[in-house]
Amino acid sequence: MPHVLLIEDDASVRDGMELVLRRHGYGVDTAATGEEALALLDAPEGARVELAVLDLMLPGMDGFEVCRRIRARTATLPVIMLTARGDDHDIVTGLEAGADDYVVKPVTAPVLEARIRAALRRAEPSAVSRVAGADLAGLVIDRAALTVTKHGVPVPLPPTELRLLLELSASPGRVLSREQLLASVWDHTFLGDSRLVDAAVGRLRAKLEDVPARPRYVQTVRGFGYRFGPL
Amino acid sequence: MRGRGRGGRSRRLVGGLRTRLVVTFVVVALVSAVTATALAYRDARTAVLRRTQDAAVDDVRTRVTAVAADFDLPPDQRALSRFAAKISDGLGARLVVARHRDLVAASDPLADTDGRITVALRSAVRAGDGARFQRVTWRDEPYLVVGMPVTYADGDRRASGLEVFVITDLRAERDDTAALLDSVRTGILPVVALAAVLALLAAGTVLRPVRKLGRATRSLAAGELGSRVAVRGHDELADLARTFNETADALQASDARLRDQEAKARRFVADVSHELRTPLAAMTMVATVLEEDADQLPPDAARAARTVGAETARLSRLVEDLMEISRFDANAVELNAAETDLADTVRASLALRGWTDRVEVRLDEGVRAVVDRRRVDVIVANLVGNALRHGAPPVVVTLGTGVAADGGARVALEVADHGPGLPPEARERVFDRFYKADTARTRSASDTGGQGSGLGTAIALENARLHGGTIEVAEGPEGGAVFTLRLPLRRTGEDTE
Numbered sequence: 001m002p003h004v005l006l007i008e009d010d011a012s013v014r015d016g017m018e019l020v021l022r023r024h025g026y027g028v029d030t031a032a033t034g035e036e037a038l039a040l041l042d043a044p045e046g047a048r049v050e051l052a053v054l055d056l057m058l059p060g061m062d063g064f065e066v067c068r069r070i071r072a073r074t075a076t077l078p079v080i081m082l083t084a085r086g087d088d089h090d091i092v093t094g095l096e097a098g099a100d101d102y103v104v105k106p107v108t109a110p111v112l113e114a115r116i117r118a119a120l121r122r123a124e125p126s127a128v129s130r131v132a133g134a135d136l137a138g139l140v141i142d143r144a145a146l147t148v149t150k151h152g153v154p155v156p157l158p159p160t161e162l163r164l165l166l167e168l169s170a171s172p173g174r175v176l177s178r179e180q181l182l183a184s185v186w187d188h189t190f191l192g193d194s195r196l197v198d199a200a201v202g203r204l205r206a207k208l209e210d211v212p213a214r215p216r217y218v219q220t221v222r223g224f225g226y227r228f229g230p231l
Numbered sequence: 232m233r234g235r236g237r238g239g240r241s242r243r244l245v246g247g248l249r250t251r252l253v254v255t256f257v258v259v260a261l262v263s264a265v266t267a268t269a270l271a272y273r274d275a276r277t278a279v280l281r282r283t284q285d286a287a288v289d290d291v292r293t294r295v296t297a298v299a300a301d302f303d304l305p306p307d308q309r310a311l312s313r314f315a316a317k318i319s320d321g322l323g324a325r326l327v328v329a330r331h332r333d334l335v336a337a338s339d340p341l342a343d344t345d346g347r348i349t350v351a352l353r354s355a356v357r358a359g360d361g362a363r364f365q366r367v368t369w370r371d372e373p374y375l376v377v378g379m380p381v382t383y384a385d386g387d388r389r390a391s392g393l394e395v396f397v398i399t400d401l402r403a404e405r406d407d408t409a410a411l412l413d414s415v416r417t418g419i420l421p422v423v424a425l426a427a428v429l430a431l432l433a434a435g436t437v438l439r440p441v442r443k444l445g446r447a448t449r450s451l452a453a454g455e456l457g458s459r460v461a462v463r464g465h466d467e468l469a470d471l472a473r474t475f476n477e478t479a480d481a482l483q484a485s486d487a488r489l490r491d492q493e494a495k496a497r498r499f500v501a502d503v504s505h506e507l508r509t510p511l512a513a514m515t516m517v518a519t520v521l522e523e524d525a526d527q528l529p530p531d532a533a534r535a536a537r538t539v540g541a542e543t544a545r546l547s548r549l550v551e552d553l554m555e556i557s558r559f560d561a562n563a564v565e566l567n568a569a570e571t572d573l574a575d576t577v578r579a580s581l582a583l584r585g586w587t588d589r590v591e592v593r594l595d596e597g598v599r600a601v602v603d604r605r606r607v608d609v610i611v612a613n614l615v616g617n618a619l620r621h622g623a624p625p626v627v628v629t630l631g632t633g634v635a636a637d638g639g640a641r642v643a644l645e646v647a648d649h650g651p652g653l654p655p656e657a658r659e660r661v662f663d664r665f666y667k668a669d670t671a672r673t674r675s676a677s678d679t680g681g682q683g684s685g686l687g688t689a690i691a692l693e694n695a696r697l698h699g700g701t702i703e704v705a706e707g708p709e710g711g712a713v714f715t716l717r718l719p720l721r722r723t724g725e726d727t728e
Contacts, residue, residue, distance in 0.1 A: 010509050010512075010513065012510065012513035012517075013509060013512045013513040013516070015513070016512070016513040016514075016515075016516030016517045016520075017512075017516050019516065019517070019520055020516050020519055020520060023520065023523070057505060082512075084504065084505040084508035084509050084512065085501055085504065085505055086504060086508075086554065087501055087504075087558075087563065088565050088567065104508075105508040105509065105511065105512035106508055106511040106512040106514070106515040106516075106547050106550075107512065107515065108515055108519060108544075109515075109516060109519035109520075110519075178569075179575070179579075193605060194567075194569065194604065195567065222570075223569065223570030223599070223601075224570070
């Protein structure tokens with residue numbers, strides 16, 4: 001039974017979502033503030049949390065900051081941002097803070113569930129096709145252990161970014177469109193937002209590339225999408 | 232643009248302020264120089280001639296009086312010739328003609344005198360009692376002819392019948408005045424050149440502030456609202472510069488006010504959006520639970536639960552539509568454009584909403600354009616949703632390319648239905664907000680999630696305009712409504728990272 005942490009200051013929304021998720025078999029922990037959520041993650045029961053649904057507009061510490069703090073603690077916990085602000089600016093900021101996905105309120109139960117399932121699937125190691133690790137210009141991607149090291153230094157990657165890297169590096173030199181990446185990495189069967197891909201690529205580059213502005217591993221193919229290499 | 236600039240410059244050289252100023256200056260200088268010269272020349276010439284004439288008449292009178300005193304009348308030819316020669320001797324080699332009735336004698340017997348002594352002068356001398364003179368031109372040379380009757384000194388000063396004509400050469404005087412004219416004529420050239428130089432200097436002092444003002448106006452028009460000009464002096468140009476600065480101040484102030492209002496409007500939209508969405512989020516979740524349990528509820532409660540669910544969904548859509556249109560009004564929309572395959576986008580929009588089986592597609596493959604995929608999806612969803620909800624099947628979506636009136640390539644996406652169509656007055660208003668066409672077009676409220684908010688087509692049009700495109704509505708060849716989205720086909724390959 002997957003365990004979800006709901007970080008939401010509005011009691012009605014929190015109760016409604018908890019109700020829906022519990023009925024569909026999820027374990028649910030709730031927190032009304034970011035501080036409360038971080039404390040809960042640090043507590044022993046925090047270990048059972050497999051995914052966080054994070055509201056952006058929170059009293060005190062806002063969702064962006066909470067997301068950054070969660071990312072600083074653990075690279076592997078999927079975070080879905082839930083925002084009542086649908087402005088492009090907020091969405092992009094949320095994604096750049098390290099969220100794996102974002103959902104604009106109000107959201108129907110089936111859509112929320114689908115996105116939780118997709119995020120959990122991305123975190124599942126078994127979902128990734130495993131081949132032997134290879135040395136790609138100093139970058140070693142161990143597809144069995146799901147670890148990435150660069151010149152021997154481990155690079156901790158959250159599930160979405162790791163999956164994105166695995167997907168791109170599976171066929172170096174091949175161009176994958178944003179839509180293809182959305183479908184394969186995010187499991188979006190609905191029309192997704194290509195900003196998800198762009199934000200994740202940006203975060204991946206920040207961690208991987210020597211000079212993120214002049215990327216070596218993940219390259220942009222104008223008007224088409226992204227490609228791993230040529231190295 | 233560049234051609235126009237060149238044309239403008241050459242036009243400016245021909246009819247520009249500098250040219251006009253220089254031409255005006257030179258013309259004014261010429262006119263004043265010529266007028267002054269002409270007046271001075273006329274006066275000088277008159278003065279010279281008068282002096283010569285007066286001197287000549289005086290000389291003649293004195294000499295004739297002196298010589299005539301010893302002269303006996305009537306004379307014979309020899310005496311008359313002597314008389315003429317005597318007068319001529321005292322006058323310094325001037326040609327003298329003496330007449331007495333039919334006798335004529337000249338100081339120089341070989342000279343032709345008839346051409347110079349006119350009939351008019353002769354009759355004037357004969358009739359009068361004093362000296363008469365006349366200027367004549369003979370063989371292209373000017374002469375002064377002074378005529379004088381000799382009168383008896385005694386009593387009533389009767390005419391003696393003796394007449395004396397003295398011909399004086401005026402070439403020296405003519406040459407003097409001609410030299411004056413020449414020197415003035417040679418003087419005009421430097422005057423005109425000086426006028427041109429002065430005009431250029433004046434043009435510079437006038438044009439420099441004008442140019443500065445022009446530059447400032449251009450940068451103001453280009454959006455640099457801080458653009459000002461330095462005010463120097465107290466002339467009309469300074470007034471103009473001051474007025475310009477005041478206008479720029481006012482513009483900057485109203486721009487700041489508008490920006491402030493716009494920012495407030497954006498914040499308001501964002502706040503309203505947040506405040507509306509939060510309770511809706513809770514309602515949407517709870518409504519799901521109610522709908523799931525509806526089957527186990529008594530019939531009335533089940534109906535209530537389903538109604539709450541349907542109306543919550545409708546309210547959510549209405550709020551989304553309102554927020555979207557408010558964002559357009561608050562100028563808070565951005566185009567996240569990237570090169571996109573349009574046929575793919577249309578197919579994805581239809582598939583996402585489960586419309587693939589209900590819509591017939593005729594899509595040109597490989598049409599790629601720089602568009603915001605999310606916004607194109609909104610347009611397709613609104614137009615197709617509209618056709619499905621209000622029209623009758625088959626709904627046909629056609630994608631093609633063409634050439635616009637301005638010569639640029641365009642994408643045309645056509646959504647046609649085979650329903651009753653739109654009456655002309657509805658076609659005019661179909662893009663108005665909250666406008667709902669004739670209810671006859673609405674088949675049923677329960678179909679595809681009930682009636683729209685009346686904002687869908689307005690949002691679609693705003694999205695099309697954001698791309699520099701349009702949406703038109705017309706009647707199909709076999710009835711039904713045809714909505715056509717036209718977008719400029721831009722393939723810039725720009726990076727959208």
